[in-house]
Amino acid sequence: MIRKTTPEQAEKVNAAVDGRILHLKYIFYIYPIKSLKMRYLLTAGMLIICMFTNLEVMSQQTDNDVLTIIHQRKSVRQYQDISVPEDKIETMLRAAMAAPTARNIQPWQFYVITSREILDQLAGELPYAKMLSQAPLAIVVAGDTPKGNPNEEQIHNWKLDCAAATQNLLLAAEALGLGAVWTGVYPYKARIAAVSEALDLPSHIIPLNIIPIGYPLLDDRPKDKWDAEKVKWVE
Ligand SMILES: Cc1cc2nc3c(=O)[nH]c(=O)nc-3n(C[C@H](O)[C@H](O)[C@H](O)COP(=O)(O)O)c2cc1C
Numbered sequence: 001m002i003r004k005t006t007p008e009q010a011e012k013v014n015a016a017v018d019g020r021i022l023h024l025k026y027i028f029y030i031y032p033i034k035s036l037k038m039r040y041l042l043t044a045g046m047l048i049i050c051m052f053t054n055l056e057v058m059s060q061q062t063d064n065d066v067l068t069i070i071h072q073r074k075s076v077r078q079y080q081d082i083s084v085p086e087d088k089i090e091t092m093l094r095a096a097m098a099a100p101t102a103r104n105i106q107p108w109q110f111y112v113i114t115s116r117e118i119l120d121q122l123a124g125e126l127p128y129a130k131m132l133s134q135a136p137l138a139i140v141v142a143g144d145t146p147k148g149n150p151n152e153e154q155i156h157n158w159k160l161d162c163a164a165a166t167q168n169l170l171l172a173a174e175a176l177g178l179g180a181v182w183t184g185v186y187p188y189k190a191r192i193a194a195v196s197e198a199l200d201l202p203s204h205i206i207p208l209n210i211i212p213i214g215y216p217l218l219d220d221r222p223k224d225k226w227d228a229e230k231v232k233w234v235e
Pocket residue numbers: 073074075076077128129181182183184222223
């Protein structure tokens with residue numbers, strides 16, 4: 001009946017359902033009222049309140065539905081000149097750190113850059129991240145490569161783990177009404193050197209990407225990438 005998406009939404013749904021039941025409970029108090037007109041009026045009022053509570057719940061379910069956000073996400077490369085509040089930055093970082101990681105090692109570090117000077121410097125040095133000069137914020141997702149004492153095969157896992165974190169971060173940005181784009185740093189030596197130097201990173205921390213983030217300037221649209229040809233059924 002009710003599709004739950006997040007615990008917060010489930011909480012709201014439950015609260016709203018409780019609210020509706022509470023509203024309807026008062027119907028019993030209406031019956032002793034002698035005036036028929038008054039009874040109709042109060043019953044109609046209560047039903048309207050219930051209807052609006054229901055509509056609010058439905059809109060919360062669809063606005064933040066995880067599949068809607070996945071399909072709405074797109075690379076956004078132009079931003080308004082407005083800074084991103086810290087609570088939204090934390091929400092994105094929390095989403096990033098909720099990603100799955102091999103052996104649950106969480107081999108990452110996140111660098112939150114709001115320094116205009118550093119953003120502009122990196123815009124000048126990274127050929128495909130010029131939009132940093134317009135962005136009020138960027139987050140570097142970097143691998144803490146020795147974390148978890150990886151063996152020869154596990155040594156590559158940080159890239160996969162950080163990629164999963166990056167996707168979560170991008171989805172959170174979308175859900176918060178922000179625009180963001182993954183710009184590649186790893187595996188390009190010159191880009192890794194530029195970011196490492198700008199952020200003074202120790203050699204075991206390797207930047208995977210840098211994500212400029214801001215409020216979208218334009219009305220960017222997601223691409224439709226569905227391709228049935230790329231699906232092979234094994235039955
Ligand atoms: C590993 C990786 C590296 C990327 N590097 C850049 C980049 O350096 N600059 C850029 O503008 N976009 C970069 N992108 C974004 C892609 O261009 C974008 O995701 C792709 O065109 C699909 O568009 P969409 O994100 O709107 O679906 C990168 C994406 C990935 C996954």
